[in-house]
Amino acid sequence: MMKKLPVLLNPYIKTRHPYNKLKICRRCNYFTVLGDTECPACGKSALQGVEQRASATLTKSAWMTRLIVVLIASVGIVLSPSTLHTILISAGGMVLLALLWTMQRRLTPALLRRELEKLFLKEAYSLAAGLANDRETAIKVFHEGDKPLAFEMLREIGALVHTDQLRVEQILLLQSFILRKDMDLMLDPLLMDHFNPDLVEYIGELAKIRRDLIKENAFRYMLLHEAHILKMEHGESILIGVAGAAVRMKRYLLLYPYLIMRYAGRLPKDRFLRLYRMVQASPGAFTVPLYEEVMNVYNEKYKWDEDFQATGKPRG
Ligand SMILES: [Zn+2]
Numbered sequence: 001m002m003k004k005l006p007v008l009l010n011p012y013i014k015t016r017h018p019y020n021k022l023k024i025c026r027r028c029n030y031f032t033v034l035g036d037t038e039c040p041a042c043g044k045s046a047l048q049g050v051e052q053r054a055s056a057t058l059t060k061s062a063w064m065t066r067l068i069v070v071l072i073a074s075v076g077i078v079l080s081p082s083t084l085h086t087i088l089i090s091a092g093g094m095v096l097l098a099l100l101w102t103m104q105r106r107l108t109p110a111l112l113r114r115e116l117e118k119l120f121l122k123e124a125y126s127l128a129a130g131l132a133n134d135r136e137t138a139i140k141v142f143h144e145g146d147k148p149l150a151f152e153m154l155r156e157i158g159a160l161v162h163t164d165q166l167r168v169e170q171i172l173l174l175q176s177f178i179l180r181k182d183m184d185l186m187l188d189p190l191l192m193d194h195f196n197p198d199l200v201e202y203i204g205e206l207a208k209i210r211r212d213l214i215k216e217n218a219f220r221y222m223l224l225h226e227a228h229i230l231k232m233e234h235g236e237s238i239l240i241g242v243a244g245a246a247v248r249m250k251r252y253l254l255l256y257p258y259l260i261m262r263y264a265g266r267l268p269k270d271r272f273l274r275l276y277r278m279v280q281a282s283p284g285a286f287t288v289p290l291y292e293e294v295m296n297v298y299n300e301k302y303k304w305d306e307d308f309q310a311t312g313k314p315r316g
Contacts, residue, residue: 004178007148011184018159019116023047029123031130033156034137041133054115062104069097131161139169147173164192171198179205187213195225197232204234207241214245219256239263244271250278250285257290265297272297273307 015021021033026048030041037045073093080086104111120127134157142150151173158166167190175198179185187206192199203222206213222229222242229235243263246252253260253275264275279286279294302308 002176005147005176007177009148009177009183010152012152012155012186019050019120021156022050022160024050024053024119024123026053029126031123031127032134033131033160034134034153040137041130050116050119051112054112054119057119058108058111058115065104066097066100069093069100073097131157135161135166142173147176151177158189162189164194164196167192168196168198171196171202174202175205179209181209185210185213187218188215191217191221195228200225200229200232200235200238204238204241207238207245211245211248214242216255218242219246219252219259223256223259236266240266243267247271247275247278250282253278253286253290257287261290261293264293265301269302269305269307272302276302276308 013021022031023033023035024031024047025039025042025044026046027044028039028042028046030039031050032040032047034040035047037047039045039047070093073089073096076089076093077086080089134153138150138153138157141153151170154166154170154173158170171190174185185206187203190199190202200222203214203218219242222239226239229239232238239259240263243260244267246256246260247267260275264272267275276294276298279291283291298308
């Protein structure tokens with residue numbers, strides 16, 4: 001087995017939209033999620049956020065529209081046959097300008113989104129090429145030996161590029177680290193459709209240190225590939241760990257009763273105690289087979305156990 005490395009990972013800074021960290025070069029239109037100010041392609045300090053770029057384009061076109069209104073009004077004023085006409089055209093022009101200004105301000109968020117879509121569509125090729133280059137940079141960093149940095153880079157790219165290749169690369173790197181509870185770990189973005197033993201082992205690790213990260217998608221994944229997982233070397237203990245994570249919430253007991261039933265007898269005592277107490281607290285809420293299985297295990301293994309007699313609130 002590969003020796004695992006103790007590492008320090010920087011926390012992942014979440015943004016509202018995945019493209020919030022995407023930058024574009026003002027000089028050469030190169031896209032990157034890794035650069036800060038200096039463009040990796042042309043070397044100039046010309047990187048700007050894509051939103052900044054969209055907003056600059058929008059401001060320019062808004063001023064153009066206002067200028068056109070002013071021009072039309074000016075021509076009208078010059079050609080007006082009387083003072084009354086001049087006053088009317090000036091007033092009309094000013095009202096129109098004010099209306100336009102208000103509209104543009106109100107519509108800014110929607111217009112900004114449209115401008116971004118236009119930018120991504122127009123520069124689709126250079127966007128894909130830029131992100132592919134980012135990945136190559138990360139792989140180069142990996143080969144140079146800085147695995148934590150390579151992982152952090154792939155994680156940034158992974159927020160925008162959803163391919164299994166990137167997920168597998170991140171999982172393999174994570175599996176080469178000693179994972180700790182205080183690390184900024186994630187699971188949902190790394191889930192794939194097909195069976196992947198490294199992903200399963202990573203989920204097994206999380207079941208030990210970060211049960212809270214195992215949610216609906218992960219339970220579904222484990223159930224879907226259960227037969228494959230059972231053929232893995234530690235497959236069964238991983239499934240027991242995941243069933244132990246499902247005992248965290250009543251909701252999971254209702255959603256995945258068969259996962260819990262199949263492994264209830266092999267759960268560690270603290271997890272089974274929690275399951276037992278949840279089932280005891282509202283026996284009618286769960287399926288009959290789950291209730292019966294929990295009671296069978298209780299009668300077989302824990303009937304005389306003092307901890308099971310004491311009443312207490314189960315802990316997560
Ligand atoms: Zn550039």
